[in-house]
Amino acid sequence: MTFFGAWTQGIRFSPRSLQSILAGRSCLRAQLHQSSALSRGVFRELICRSKTATSSSPIASLRFANLRGGERHFSLRASCRPPFDPRFFSRNASTIPAELPVLSPPPVARWLILSSVLVFAVIVVGGVTRLTESGLSITEWRPITGVLPPLSEAEWKVEFEKYKATPEFKLMNHSITLNEFKDIFYMEWGHRVLGRLIGVAFILPLAYFAVRKRLTATLPKQLFGMALLLGAQGALGWYMVKSGLEDSLMDTPGAVPRVSQYRLAAHLGTAFVLYAGMLGTGMAALYDWRYATTGKWGGLMGDNVQWKAMLENPLVKRFSRYSKALTALVFLTALSGAFVAGLDAGLLYNEFPLMGGRLAPPQDELFSKAYAKAPDGSDLWWRNIFENPTTVQFDHRCLAITTYTATAALYAMTRNPAMRAALPPLARRMMVAAFGMANVQVLLGIGTLLYLVPIPLAAAHQAGSVMLLTTMVQLLVSLRRPGAAARAWRQALLAKRGKA
Structure with a gap:
């Protein structure tokens, strides 16, 4: 019930009581406890939105009387919403300081x-x-x-x-x-x-x-x-x-x-x-929110998380560069699988690691002149790479082996004591997940090849490529600095706590 509605019911507010109510920053949810019986339904809840920036005492006194006469005493408990209530993040409402940027919830x-x-x-x-x-x-x-x-x-x-x-x-x-x-x-x-x-x-x-x-x-x-x-x-x-x-x-x-x-x-x-x-983008938004509200970053939590110093560490910078290169390699390997699928190249040379009893097919098979369309044969190389099923499968094998080796090498870097101490805990866990998924993906790829591309194995192999990319994306996000909006909100929250 609003103040006006309460007034029409015959309730009179003292000026001092109104001043106490309006002093709060946020909405005040009132619980009124009568000292004597009051007519049911006269006053259930009082909600007041303040226009000032500071809050007063959490308990305010309210004295009023109804038209029939007789004093009624109520205690008003102010349950003020904290200034950094998550429900108010990223809203351009009056409860958010104008200088703070929007932060996605x-x-x-x-x-x-x-x-x-x-x-x-x-x-x-x-x-x-x-x-x-x-x-x-x-x-x-x-x-x-x-x-x-x-x-x-x-x-x-x-x-x-x-x-x-x-x-x-x-x-x-x-x-x-x-x-x-x-x-x-x-x-x-x-x-x-x-x-x-x-x-x-x-x-x-x-x-x-x-x-x-x-x-x-x-x-x-x-x-x-x-x-x-x-x-x-x-x-x-x-x-x-x-x-x-x-x-x-x-x-x-x-x-x-x-x-x-x-x-x-x-x-x-x-x-x-x-x-x-x-x-x-979704993981970055989620991590930014957690950092802004709790200070959690990279598996670490607290008001003094030194994420900037960690990211400036030369070891972490090098690891981050290698992670980006490995992500690009994972993407390229998965893309080469599309050429294998498009040409049904997986039905050739169903053995591993050899191809026809040797590490690589004969050169005249890898670069067959039958695929060249230009009179001078200038397109021989690239057409064989993208249109020759034998070459396409060989390239996919080479990329897959390279990707697995690079993933294993990057995982081995995290086992080094110096690197382990420098990396955020979340990045180390994501690297373990990436290496584990790389092993699963290799087994799925070999099984798909040996069993002549059965649909369940082949579908699982394609899904495995997405899962491996997933772990790499999460690894990159774990090495990302908090966004500008998250940093601004975090600093404002810490400053608010310092004044409290």
Whole structure:
């Protein structure tokens, strides 16, 4: 009940009592204890928002009388909200000092991490779609109406007739039945719908957080860039599928209906960039919030965490540079896997570590002149690297071995006593996780090769590449300095405590 409402009920406030109530900084939630019986429902709760910057005594006296006469004595307990209540972070309200920047609250971090989980899921589903050869079953790109699958038998027959006109049906699946077509159709449809779901789950909360001014100053440009990239990803996916539907494949001797490995790599690479961007930004926002509110950074906690001195340590700087290089190597290795998948190169040389009984295939096989299209053979090197299945598998092996060796070497660095003492505890734990995931990924890759690319192992291998990238992104975030907004809030909180 407001002051005006209380007044209309016949309650009179003394001026001194009102001054005591209005002296608080935040809202005062009143609990009124009567010394004698008072009419039920006259006064349940008193809420007052102050206009001053300091708070007075937590207990104030309030004396009033009703129209019937008779004094009533109440004690007003002031439960003032602390000036750094997390609910007021990153709001441009009067309770926040104007000089402090906006700091994104935990819901922003959770939204970004959830978005990255959805991207992870669509990468795995896309891999299964490719392995089951379902990607060419939908021959049109309908961003809006394509959300619904065929709902009647007549509609299914129409879609099936469209598929019959594709090179894949004519060259490979000419004996497929309608029920078998439904299986591959639903696989590709699920992949596309999940992509649309990611767009809605990312863009709508982004608009909400932007309008409510919940985003740290550095975030809007990054997040709107991700939104644009997310929209372009859908168009890129159709551009990739379209390459496998071209009628020119029918005129090429020995051609296999499949999407372009270049477009597949671009599609997968964009998904990796989106995943790493969403995950890294979300983790950074979460760590900034924890630092601002608790002082926790890098696994350390306290008002005097010397994060700046730790990051300026030459050993930590060197480790950070190596971590960034290793992350780039993990990304490049995963991208080379897209070329392996696009060319079905995993079906060649199903042994490890040798290839045909030797460490490397013959040179004339690695750099076959059959792949050169220029009259002078000037494109021999790069076309073999990207279009020769044997060379593509060999390159992927070399990159995988290099990535594993580099991960093991970086992990060994953390076992050095000097480096161990210099690194934040969280960075050491993330390095252990990265090395462990690298071992799992190597075993999955070898198993996929030896067993002729079974779908469960191959899908797990692709998911493993995302998990390895995840550990590296978290490692980089653990070596990141707190953001400017988080530092400003932390300093203000410490200054407030010092005055208390």
